[in-house]
Amino acid sequence: MLARLLRAAIPAQRVATTAAPRSPWWRTAVVYQVYLRSFADADGNGIGDLQGLRSRLPYLAWLGVDALWINPHYPSGGADGGYDVIDYRAVDPEYGDVADLEQLVADARRVGLRVILDVVPNHTSDQHPWFQEALADPSSAAASRYHFAPPSEEPPNNWRSLFGGPAWSRTPDGRWYLHLFTPEQPDLNWRDPAVAEDFERTLRFWLDRGVSGFRVDVAYGLFKDADLRDNPGTYSPTLFGHGPEQAMTWNQPEVHDVWRRWRAICDEYDEAMLVGEVSLADVGQVALYSRPDELHQSLAFRLLKSPWSAEDYAEAVVEALDAFGEVGAPVSWVLSNHDKERKVTRFGGGDVGTARARAAVLLMLALPGSAYVYAGDELGLPQAAVPDEAKRDPIFFRSGGLRAGRDGCRVPMPWNETRGVGFSTDPDARPWLPIPEDWGRYAVSRQARDGGSMLTLYRRALAQRRAHPSFAEGEASVSRQGDVLTVRSVGPSGTVRCVVNMGSQPVVVRCPGSVLLSSTTRLPRSGDGLALPPDTAVWLSED
Ligand code: GLC
Numbered sequence: 001m002l003a004r005l006l007r008a009a010i011p012a013q014r015v016a017t018t019a020a021p022r023s024p025w026w027r028t029a030v031v032y033q034v035y036l037r038s039f040a041d042a043d044g045n046g047i048g049d050l051q052g053l054r055s056r057l058p059y060l061a062w063l064g065v066d067a068l069w070i071n072p073h074y075p076s077g078g079a080d081g082g083y084d085v086i087d088y089r090a091v092d093p094e095y096g097d098v099a100d101l102e103q104l105v106a107d108a109r110r111v112g113l114r115v116i117l118d119v120v121p122n123h124t125s126d127q128h129p130w131f132q133e134a135l136a137d138p139s140s141a142a143a144s145r146y147h148f149a150p151p152s153e154e155p156p157n158n159w160r161s162l163f164g165g166p167a168w169s170r171t172p173d174g175r176w177y178l179h180l181f182t183p184e185q186p187d188l189n190w191r192d193p194a195v196a197e198d199f200e201r202t203l204r205f206w207l208d209r210g211v212s213g214f215r216v217d218v219a220y221g222l223f224k225d226a227d228l229r230d231n232p233g234t235y236s237p238t239l240f241g242h243g244p245e246q247a248m249t250w251n252q253p254e255v256h257d258v259w260r261r262w263r264a265i266c267d268e269y270d271e272a273m274l275v276g277e278v279s280l281a282d283v284g285q286v287a288l289y290s291r292p293d294e295l296h297q298s299l300a301f302r303l304l305k306s307p308w309s310a311e312d313y314a315e316a317v318v319e320a321l322d323a324f325g326e327v328g329a330p331v332s333w334v335l336s337n338h339d340k341e342r343k344v345t346r347f348g349g350g351d352v353g354t355a356r357a358r359a360a361v362l363l364m365l366a367l368p369g370s371a372y373v374y375a376g377d378e379l380g381l382p383q384a385a386v387p388d389e390a391k392r393d394p395i396f397f398r399s400g401g402l403r404a405g406r407d408g409c410r411v412p413m414p415w416n417e418t419r420g421v422g423f424s425t426d427p428d429a430r431p432w433l434p435i436p437e438d439w440g441r442y443a444v445s446r447q448a449r450d451g452g453s454m455l456t457l458y459r460r461a462l463a464q465r466r467a468h469p470s471f472a473e474g475e476a477s478v479s480r481q482g483d484v485l486t487v488r489s490v491g492p493s494g495t496v497r498c499v500v501n502m503g504s505q506p507v508v509v510r511c512p513g514s515v516l517l518s519s520t521t522r523l524p525r526s527g528d529g530l531a532l533p534p535d536t537a538v539w540l541s542e543d
Contacts, residue, residue: 004423009142009340010536014205015374017234018217019345024271024273024295025066025067025114025271026067026213026271026273026275026296026330026370027330027369027473028330028370028371028469028472028473029066029114029370030064030065030066030067030370030371030372030373030462030465031065031066031067031068031069031091031116031275031370031371031372031373032060032065032067032068032069032364032372032373032375033068033069033071033337033338033372033373033374033375033377034053034068034069034070034071034375035048035071035338035374035376036048036049036050036053036070036071036072036073036082036095036411036412037071037081037082037095037410037432038375038376038410038411038412038423038432038433039052039053039375039412040052040053040055040056040413040415040423041411041412041423041424041425041426041429041431041459042055042199042425043425044425044426044429045094045424045426045429046424046429046430046431046432047093047094047095047432048095048412048423049094049096049100049102049112050073050091050095050096050100050101050103050104051096052425053068053070053104054100054103054104054107054154056233056488057104057107057108057113057414058111059444060111060113060510061111061112061113062459063378063455063458063459063462064459064462064463064466065113065116065373065462066112066113067113067114067115067116067212068108068113068114068115068116069116069117069118069215069275069372070115070116070117070118071118071338072085072118072120072217073091073092073095073101073117073118074086074087074088074090074091074092075087075090075091075092075093076092076121076125077125077126077127077184079125079126079184079185079394080163080181080182080184080185080394081338081392081393081410083120083123083181083185083217083407084123084124084125084126084182084184084185085120085124085125085128085258086124086125086127086128086129087128087206088119088120088198088199088202088205089168089201089202089206095275098209101209102209102210105209105211106210109210114213115210115211115212116211116212116213116214116215116273116275117206117211117213117214117215118214118215118217119199119202119203119214119215119216119217120218121188121190121199121216121217121218121219121222121223121258122180122187122188122217122218122221122222123179123180123181123185123186123187123188123218124185124186124188125184125185125472126157126183126184126185126186127184129142130142130145130146131146131186133519134146135147135171135172138173139150140173141194144189144192145188145189145192145194145195146177146186146187146188146189147177147178147186147187147189147224147228148171148175148176148177149175149176149177150175151170151173151176152176154284155167155168156168156176156178156228157228157229157230157231157248157539158230158231159178159180159228159230159231159248159249160175161179161181161182161183161398161399162180162181163181163182163394163399164395164398164399164400164403165394165398167179167180169183170537178224180218180221181340181394182394182398187221187224188222190222190223190254190255190258191223191226191254196258196261197425199262200261200262200265202263203265203266204265207265207268207269207272208264210274211272212271212272213266213272213273213275213296214274214275215276215277216262216276216277216295217274217277218277219255219259219276219277219289219295219298220242220250220251220255220276220277220278220279220280220286220289221249221250221255221256222252222258222376223254223255223258224248224249224252225247225248225249225252225253228248228354229248230248231245231246231247231248231249232244232245232247232248233245233246233247233273237448240325242280242281243280243281243282250280251280251285253272254290256288256289256294257276259276259289259294259295260293261294262274263293263294263295263296264293264528267508268298273296273297274294274295274296274297274536275295275296275297275298275299275332276289276290276297276298276299277298277299278295278298278299278496282300283300283302283319283320283323284322284323284326285331286298286300286359287320287323287326287327287530288327289326289327290324290327290329290373290536291327292327292328292329296328297328297329297330297332297370298332299332299334299372300320300324300331300332300333300334301334302317302319302320303316303317303333303334303335303360303364304334304335304336304337304340306346308348308356308360308502308535309483309502310480310482310483310484310485310500310502310503311480313363313485313500314478314479314480314485317367317432317478317485317487318478320333321367321368321476321478324369330368330369330370331367331368331369331370332369332370332371332372333364333367333369333371333372334371334372335360335361335364335372335374335377336377336409337372337374338374338406338409338410339406339409340406340409341366341383341408341409342376342377342381342382342383342384342408342409342427343356343357343360343377344356344357344380344381344382345408346382347360349382353358353382353456354380354534355519355520355534355536356535357377357380357454358380358454358457358519358520358536358537359500359501359502359519359535359536359537360500360537361373361377361457361458361461361519362457362461362498362500362517362538362539363485363487363498363500363537365461365462365465365471366465366471366487366489366496366498366537366539367472367476367487367498368471368472368473368475368476368489369472370472373458374409375413376409376413378454378455378458378459379413379414379443379444379447379454379455380442380454380455381411381414381442382436383408383409384407384408384409384411384433384436384439385408385436386407386408386411386433386434387434389403390407390433390434391405391407392405392407392432392433393405393406393407393410400498405448407433410433411431411433411434411435411436411439412424412431412432412433412435414435414439414442414443414444415444415445416440416443416444416445416446417440417441417443417446418440420435420437421440421443422443422445423435427443451521452521453499457517457519460517461517461539464516464517464539467493468493468496468539468541469491469492469493470489470490470491470492470493470494470495470496470515471489471496471498471539472490473491473492474489474490474491474492474493474496475489475490475491476488476489477489482503483501483502483503483504483507484499484500484501484502484506484509484532485499485500485501485502485508486498486499486500494541494542494543495541495542495543496516496539496540496541496542497539497540497541497542498537498538498539498540499532499537499538499540500536500537501532501533501534501535501536501537502534502535503534504534505534506532506533506534507530507531507532508526508527508529508530508531508532509529509530509531509532509538509540510528510529511528511530511540512531512542513540513541513543514540514541514543515530515539515540516539516540516541517537517538517539518536518537518538518539519531519537519538520536523536523538
């Protein structure tokens with residue numbers, strides 16, 4: 001309703017939202033997503049690892065984030081970037097061991113950072129001992145923990161894998177098994193209580209080691225239609241936007257009870273939290289996963305999917321605030337992650353893409369709630385061109401090369417301008433994905449010295465967000481006037497405003513107070529206001 005009002009806005013429309021309470025920590029946290037494999041390599045084998053990450057904790061504290069979410073660190077079959085887990089209560093030797101993770105958590109605490117792990121409950125690896133047992137013996141207890149169907153000509157239903165092709169593959173003895181992602185990721189049968197029990201053990205295992213919670217992979221999955229009926233609509237190959245056409249596969253009501261149990265477990269620990277990947281098309285449905293006794297947060301992907309347009313952004317912001325406000329949960333804003341093209345590139349690339357990425361992050365960090373920053377975005381990394389022969393992403397292979405895949409947003413971080421850009425302790429190490437020739441120009445060392453760099457902007461924005469809690473905690477109202485989007489928040493530090501010009505002409509912005517931060521270094525005065533250039537955002541204090 002509110003969103004519709006906003007669409008019809010002539011010339012401006014205001015929408016009030018609910019203020020988020022000040023505590024606990026996760027309600028307003030800025031969480032930095034570490035793609036572990038690409039962050040920092042301490043043992044010189046070209047693969048990022050836990051000790052590498054540990055050595056870079058001072059950087060993350062300096063940057064000013066509150067917590068880290070680490071992409072899967074488990075022993076894995078390697079079919080989907082670690083999202084095919086063989087052992088949920090261990091660390092892949094490529095990354096270190098459990099003691100390394102404990103050290104990381106302890107060191108992170110010392111510099112004021114919490115650590116969140118990724119947990120993958122929808123599917124295991126096909127190399128997981130349960131699946132191996134199920135393959136060997138169709139009548140084993142393990143077989144009922146997956147979705148198997150007897151041999152037949154046709155697969156049991158019309159479901160498709162999100163990565164392309166059918167969602168059913170055959171075992172060597174002719175049975176069918178379900179995998180909504182790759183064939184190496186068989187889906188678990190959550191109607192078997194042994195599955196739930198084992199995951200609860202996993203949660204406790206890591207919580208006992210001091211982690212502050214979990215990002216829950218595919219949290220809108222787990223349960224499937226009890227009769228595995230055909231999906232009603234034409235399958236859309238678009239990744240992450242699941243609507244009613246896939247009603248039998250996702251978003252089954254039973255899944256909410258899992259989150260209630262997991263929430264109760266987290267409540268036994270010191271402020272542990274759960275953030276779910278809930279990639280449903282309807283944000284109202286997404287918010288339901290964050291009712292007070294379920295997941296603390298559900299990632300809000302609307303901004304990530306919106307084109308650069310004030311109308312789309314305004315609608316995305318209002319709808320999310322509205323939907324999450326209804327259930328009393330903070331919105332967890334996301335502009336990029338390891339599944340999506342880097343935002344500089346998404347916004348047009350080059351100077352324009354960079355300007356928009358700068359403006360977009362100021363908007364995100366000005367919104368009430370929590371925000372997720374993907375490693376490398378603070379450096380303004382573009383999507384890297386990864387040659388086909390170096391690609392790893394199953395999306396590329398399963399689509400027969402039609403879809404580029406996600407490797408380009410997963411290449412290693414440039415730390416300095418030396419050979420190998422400081423990713424690995426051994427400059428001769430071959431990185432697991434090739435690093436582009438010009439990556440040094442984005443290096444942390446270089447940007448840290450540059451007052452106009454993307455890194456400096458992120459750091460200043462995070463500091464200002466902390467200094468002005470009205471942004472994250474205040475009561476926000478959103479308005480749009482043509483191509484200009486304004487978020488005005490009233491809270492503990494007074495009244496603050498973020499104004500974004502998403503159009504192609506400069507606009508004059510009224511400025512009764514002071515400028516806190518701007519995404520551009522050129523912000524000329526115009527009368528008693530400011531001339532805000534296209535693709536630019538500014539933070540203002542009205543006091
Ligand atoms: C989630 C992850 C993605 C992974 C998929 C299957 O969407 O973010 O990277 O491929 O789940 O586990």
